[in-house]
Amino acid sequence: MNVLLVYAHPEPRSLNGSLRDFTVNHLQQAGHAVQVSDLYAMNWKAVLDASDYPEREAGAPFNPSLESKHAFQHGTQAADIAREQEKLRWADTVLLQFPLWWFAMPAILKGWVERVYAYGFAYGVGEHSDTHWGDRYGEGLMKGKRAMLVVTTGGWESHYSPRGVNGPIDDLLFPIHHGILYYPGFDVLPPFVVYRTSRMDEARFAQVREALGQRLDTLGTTAPIPFRQQNGGAYEIPALTLRADLAPDETGFAIHVA
Amino acid sequence: MNVLLVYAHPEPRSLNGSLRDFTVNHLQQAGHAVQVSDLYAMNWKAVLDASDYPEREAGAPFNPSLESKHAFQHGTQAADIAREQEKLRWADTVLLQFPLWWFAMPAILKGWVERVYAYGFAYGVGEHSDTHWGDRYGEGLMKGKRAMLVVTTGGWESHYSPRGVNGPIDDLLFPIHHGILYYPGFDVLPPFVVYRTSRMDEARFAQVREALGQRLDTLGTTAPIPFRQQNGGAYEIPALTLRADLAPDETGFAIHVA
Numbered sequence: 001m002n003v004l005l006v007y008a009h010p011e012p013r014s015l016n017g018s019l020r021d022f023t024v025n026h027l028q029q030a031g032h033a034v035q036v037s038d039l040y041a042m043n044w045k046a047v048l049d050a051s052d053y054p055e056r057e058a059g060a061p062f063n064p065s066l067e068s069k070h071a072f073q074h075g076t077q078a079a080d081i082a083r084e085q086e087k088l089r090w091a092d093t094v095l096l097q098f099p100l101w102w103f104a105m106p107a108i109l110k111g112w113v114e115r116v117y118a119y120g121f122a123y124g125v126g127e128h129s130d131t132h133w134g135d136r137y138g139e140g141l142m143k144g145k146r147a148m149l150v151v152t153t154g155g156w157e158s159h160y161s162p163r164g165v166n167g168p169i170d171d172l173l174f175p176i177h178h179g180i181l182y183y184p185g186f187d188v189l190p191p192f193v194v195y196r197t198s199r200m201d202e203a204r205f206a207q208v209r210e211a212l213g214q215r216l217d218t219l220g221t222t223a224p225i226p227f228r229q230q231n232g233g234a235y236e237i238p239a240l241t242l243r244a245d246l247a248p249d250e251t252g253f254a255i256h257v258a
Numbered sequence: 259m260n261v262l263l264v265y266a267h268p269e270p271r272s273l274n275g276s277l278r279d280f281t282v283n284h285l286q287q288a289g290h291a292v293q294v295s296d297l298y299a300m301n302w303k304a305v306l307d308a309s310d311y312p313e314r315e316a317g318a319p320f321n322p323s324l325e326s327k328h329a330f331q332h333g334t335q336a337a338d339i340a341r342e343q344e345k346l347r348w349a350d351t352v353l354l355q356f357p358l359w360w361f362a363m364p365a366i367l368k369g370w371v372e373r374v375y376a377y378g379f380a381y382g383v384g385e386h387s388d389t390h391w392g393d394r395y396g397e398g399l400m401k402g403k404r405a406m407l408v409v410t411t412g413g414w415e416s417h418y419s420p421r422g423v424n425g426p427i428d429d430l431l432f433p434i435h436h437g438i439l440y441y442p443g444f445d446v447l448p449p450f451v452v453y454r455t456s457r458m459d460e461a462r463f464a465q466v467r468e469a470l471g472q473r474l475d476t477l478g479t480t481a482p483i484p485f486r487q488q489n490g491g492a493y494e495i496p497a498l499t500l501r502a503d504l505a506p507d508e509t510g511f512a513i514h515v516a
């Protein structure tokens with residue numbers, strides 16, 4: 001299996017750094033090929049801007065979406081963007097590992113998504129018609145690949161529980177699971193989350209490694225979150241609202257899971 | 259009224275640029291003082307890293323939270339961070355304006371939050387005890403100030419409706435409303451959202467300006483989203499789960515709104 005680990009933490013001598021090293025070693029020892037995009041170590045450019053398109057018409061207004069479409073089609077994207085797209089094409093499985101900062105991914109990783117997810121690569125793929133609204137949410141270029149988040153939080157598990165003050169972790173991660181991973185076609189596995197990172201001793205760290213190792217051993221067999229395909233008949237097109245007879249009278253993120 | 263507009267779009271000649279200019283002019287004509295943090299124009303450093311703490315001990319492992327706490331206490335933060343904190347102290351009302359990219363704020367704005375929201379300024383404020391878990395979620399240094407999001411999306415309003423495929427807009431914005439704005443004490447006003455930005459003609463743009471103008475005219479009087487205060491008795495401490503008799507048997511983001 002080819003595994004791409006996209007990793008976003010500024011300090012290698014951290015819990016996240018240790019989990020990254022464990023993951024790479026564990027997967028390699030199992031015979032898998034691993035590439036790591038260590039965004040801080042790469043000095044990844046986090047900000048999507050006009051300089052990502054060196055061959056664009058000087059002085060013209062910068063439309064991020066149209067510029068991305070043109071550059072992707074014509075092979076004139078910035079080299080760092082094209083390299084990350086190649087890694088995604090190569091991978092069978094993608095892991096995104098990061099600390100939850102302000103209830104979302106760190107800016108450097110968000111900027112990886114914004115820049116690497118080009119028009120024609122991760123969105124703007126496929127036809128739009130009365131029965132098909134683009135190859136997205138279960139279709140797209142990442143179809144057949146798997147993805148999983150590895151997330152750490154300072155807060156306690158109860159703070160992220162179904163009635164916890166921060167909101168349920170599944171809801172906080174939904175925009176990533178569904179909106180960033182399922183959107184271009186990934187099958188999304190349940191996340192691996194480590195809570196209360198400030199209270200980590202050797203015994204607990206051993207438990208975390210053991211649990212993470214089991215998740216890594218079953219990357220190919222774990223059942224993905226059963227999100228509903230957008231073009232599979234469950235949604236009205238083009239309104240893209242869930243059919244009235246599915247999860248009737250319910251609303252919210254959870255109705256998009258079958 | 260002192261209004262800080264934190265603005266994140268790379269192109270001034272865009273819908274977002276026009277709405278920014280309209281907002282500034284409209285507020286100034288009403289007699290308010292306005293400061294704009296135009297993150298792209300400022301070349302804002304999006305990535306939180308060790309270089310934000312120029313006086314830190316060389317070679318020591320970088321712990322973002324502890325380093326932030328120390329630098330905030332000792333006045334050794336990077337100058338650009340301190341300047342933004344001063345603007346927040348000055349403001350009565352804060353507007354965050356951005357296009358929704360991949361169902362969240364752009365990386366450059368996320369990095370503004372991560373860097374400006376120092377330990378001791380936006381988190382790690384107040385005592386932790388059996389009855390009080392920090393000055394947060396309704397308390398904190400931003401108490402008494404108001405905040406509102408101005409958001410644009412390419413997708414249609416129905417795609418963000420309660421049963422829309424992208425998820426309801428209120429749920430997508432909850433981590434910002436509740437986790438980034440209410441957390442340090444802001445009263446959070448309902449957002450101003452412009453959908454389907456690619457279909458904008460002069461007539462529709464006039465309607466949008468009119469609607470936005472009304473929201474700007476009522477910044478001081480609009481009822482905020484009634485989030486529940488963490489330390490007001492609604493939550494068990496330290497589990498921080500909502501008391502069983504409030505919104506009984508319900509879960510999810512919505513239970514944190516009274």
